[in-house]
Amino acid sequence: MVYKKGIKKDKKLSIKKGKKTVQTLRGMKDVLAKDWFYYDLILNNAKKIFEFYNFQRIETPILEKAELFEKGVGEKTDVIEKEMYILKAKENKELLALRPEGTASIVRSYIEKGMFNLTQPVKFYYFGPFFRHEKPQAGRYRQFYQLGAEMIGGGDVVADAEIILLSKLFLENLGFSKKNIFLLINSIGCPNCRPLYIKELKKYYKKLDKQICSDCRRRIKENPLRVLDCKNEKCSLVKQGAPPILDYLCPECRDHFKALLELLDYLNIPYILDKTLVRGLDYYTKTVFEFCLENETGRISLGGGGRYDELTETIGGIKKPAVGVAFGVERLMQEMVRQGKKFKPTVPKVFLVQIGEAAQKMSFKILEQFRKEKILLGENLGKENLKSQLKIADRLGVKYVLILGQQEVLDGMIILKDMNSGLQELIPWEKIVSEVKKRLKN
RNA sequence: GUGGCCAUGGUGUAGUGGUUAGCACGGCAGUCUGUGGAACUGUCAGCGAGGGUUCAAAUCCCUCUGGUCACCCCA
Numbered sequence: 001m002v003y004k005k006g007i008k009k010d011k012k013l014s015i016k017k018g019k020k021t022v023q024t025l026r027g028m029k030d031v032l033a034k035d036w037f038y039y040d041l042i043l044n045n046a047k048k049i050f051e052f053y054n055f056q057r058i059e060t061p062i063l064e065k066a067e068l069f070e071k072g073v074g075e076k077t078d079v080i081e082k083e084m085y086i087l088k089a090k091e092n093k094e095l096l097a098l099r100p101e102g103t104a105s106i107v108r109s110y111i112e113k114g115m116f117n118l119t120q121p122v123k124f125y126y127f128g129p130f131f132r133h134e135k136p137q138a139g140r141y142r143q144f145y146q147l148g149a150e151m152i153g154g155g156d157v158v159a160d161a162e163i164i165l166l167s168k169l170f171l172e173n174l175g176f177s178k179k180n181i182f183l184l185i186n187s188i189g190c191p192n193c194r195p196l197y198i199k200e201l202k203k204y205y206k207k208l209d210k211q212i213c214s215d216c217r218r219r220i221k222e223n224p225l226r227v228l229d230c231k232n233e234k235c236s237l238v239k240q241g242a243p244p245i246l247d248y249l250c251p252e253c254r255d256h257f258k259a260l261l262e263l264l265d266y267l268n269i270p271y272i273l274d275k276t277l278v279r280g281l282d283y284y285t286k287t288v289f290e291f292c293l294e295n296e297t298g299r300i301s302l303g304g305g306g307r308y309d310e311l312t313e314t315i316g317g318i319k320k321p322a323v324g325v326a327f328g329v330e331r332l333m334q335e336m337v338r339q340g341k342k343f344k345p346t347v348p349k350v351f352l353v354q355i356g357e358a359a360q361k362m363s364f365k366i367l368e369q370f371r372k373e374k375i376l377l378g379e380n381l382g383k384e385n386l387k388s389q390l391k392i393a394d395r396l397g398v399k400y401v402l403i404l405g406q407q408e409v410l411d412g413m414i415i416l417k418d419m420n421s422g423l424q425e426l427i428p429w430e431k432i433v434s435e436v437k438k439r440l441k442n
Numbered sequence: 443g444u445g446g447c448c449a450u451g452g453u454g455u456a457g458u459g460g461u462u463a464g465c466a467c468g469g470c471a472g473u474c475u476g477u478g479g480a481a482c483u484g485u486c487a488g489c490g491a492g493g494g495u496u497c498a499a500a501u502c503c504c505u506c507u508g509g510u511c512a513c514c515c516c517a
Contacts, residue, residue: 082515136508281516353476387474387476
């Protein structure tokens with residue numbers, strides 16, 4: 001006898017979106033199964049490539065002292081000045097930051113753990129969430145994932161080349177074709193030569209003050225290199241006439257850049273020399289690069305990086321040359337979706353139907369048998385009647401259904417039903433796993 | 443941070459000042475208490491929030507919240 005359980009309706013369960021509590025914060029999202037498919041794909045891909053080249057996975061805390069990033073990334077950068085989430089610890093009023101990027105933390109770890117005593121360079125890769133308080137947009141969230149790699153303690157161009165090569169392999173293995181990805185590269189010099197260049201640049205822009213956009217007038221004061229990045233048509237003429245940074249590099253920087261380009265040629269890595277490429281974080285020196293992709297909507301940057309020879313000193317007082325790269329995972333995902341890479345949920349091919357209390361309990365044992373043999377077995381143990389369970393099984397599109405009713409429990413048997421033919425037969429419990437296994441092979 | 447567009451059940455939508463806010467998918471239950479795919483029935487669930495105009499607002503106006511696009515910036 002099946003009796004109906006009285007299920008009382010709970011009016012409070014109805015969702016009140018208006019209450020605001022039931023709403024993700026702006027620019028943040030729940031990562032659901034369909035998203036994890038992509039995150040997993042990207043991370044596994046990175047593991048394969050970076051681990052082969054002896055990069056070690058590292059995961060630093062999401063929370064760090066705010067000053068780590070202020071010092072490391074640069075107080076005048078937008079990332080720090082406008083976009084960093086800062087919170088105050090209740091107890092000691094210490095200022096903490098949700099990490100806005102990965103490099104500063106890894107450098108911190110490198111110094112703190114004394115990793116300069118290991119064989120150099122030390123290679124890391126990481127994958128995790130980062131936070132920036134920006135206005136959300138396509139492929140841009142306030143909590144976003146980055147996948148990055150860093151090599152600390154290597155000043156030779158082979159380090160730059162290795163990072164670039166692996167980045168390229170990583171993208172290609174994810175299915176981005178060589179045709180639509182391209183590599184932009186530039187050198188922005190070092191503390192020896194860059195100030196001189198900036199002085200020249202300022203001098204040049206000052207003369208043409210009237211011909212540039214208001215953003216550039218601001219940039220030339222606050223972050224002069226960024227004028228080179230301006231997309232305003234008004235400025236393009238001025239930009240073209242600007243002194244090229246490469247002409248101002250010191251001999252060391254120039255040699256480094258030249259050697260890198262030669263190495264890239266040797267490795268058959270095509271690049272576009274982009275003398276207007278500058279990056280938004282202060283710590284970059286010498287090499288900067290970016291991997292871009294051209295699609296219907298325009299050009300988007302999938303990731304980028306560069307050399308940061310001064311950062312270890314800024315943060316920890318030890319000078320170690322380093323180079324790294326980071327990819328925007330959501331951007332990669334967005335492009336993968338656009339290119340038709342589809343998430344396919346894993347669905348079981350077999351479904352267990354149970355009728356009656358005894359069978360319901362027994363089901364756990366059957367499920368365990370299948371789990372041990374790594375065969376996915378669908379179930380909905382909360383359901384009481386045969387019909388609704390078969391309906392679920394049918395919707396899942398399973399090939400076989402196992403039916404365990406009161407009679408079968410008494411007999412130590414289980415019904416194996418073929419969903420295509422509708423034929424069914426009785427199988428003893430101890431044989432059911434092997435029987436299913438056999439059939440799934442065909 | 444600046445500007446444009448947008449917001450109806452879980453999803454997709456109809457509804458341009460007066461509708462019991464309609465439909466489809468979905469969830470649950472049933473017709474059919476040991477047999478799925480179909481059909482039918484019932485049921486769950488909505489005008490993002492707040493304020494204003496009006497006799498009357500999903501509809502018009504304002505603010506906020508969120509989404510989206512461009513800029514800024516960045517991955």
